[in-house]
Amino acid sequence: MTDxxxxxxxxxxxxxxxxxxxxxxxxxxxxxxxxxLGGFAHGExxxxxxxADELVCSTLCIVMALRSNGFSAPSGCRPDVETxxxxxxxxQIAAAGGDIRARIFA
Numbered sequence: 001m002t003d004x005x006x007x008x009x010x011x012x013x014x015x016x017x018x019x020x021x022x023x024x025x026x027x028x029x030x031x032x033x034x035x036x037l038g039g040f041a042h043g044e045x046x047x048x049x050x051x052a053d054e055l056v057c058s059t060l061c062i063v064m065a066l067r068s069n070g071f072s073a074p075s076g077c078r079p080d081v082e083t084x085x086x087x088x089x090x091x092q093i094a095a096a097g098g099d100i101r102a103r104i105f106a
Contacts, residue, residue: 020082021106026051037104038083056101060094067091 022038029044033051036042041062043055066087073079090100 020086022083022086040083056104059090059104060100063087063091063094063100067095
């Protein structure tokens with residue numbers, strides 16, 4: 001578990017806890033919609049749908065880069081394990097031909 005407030009942990013109807021999902025933020029910037037995902041990806045558009053599409057594309061680029069290049073952190077830097085695990089899960093979904101959109105917006 002994490003103490004980071006940028007993570008949501010929704011409860012399921014039967015009381016079980018769902019997997020962690022980075023927080024989604026919605027803001028308006030210059031008349032455009034901006035969606036942020038856990039502080040590491042964002043999408044912007046004239047509508048919420050356009051911003052969501054761009055966010056998915058941006059996140060997919062990060063995921064595929066991590067899958068192809070791996071992840072390394074500088075010494076003394078402690079990576080956010082939950083974020084890395086989330087991105088790894090998205091990479092598995094994408095590699096299997098799935099759509100990461102459902103997991104991002106869970």
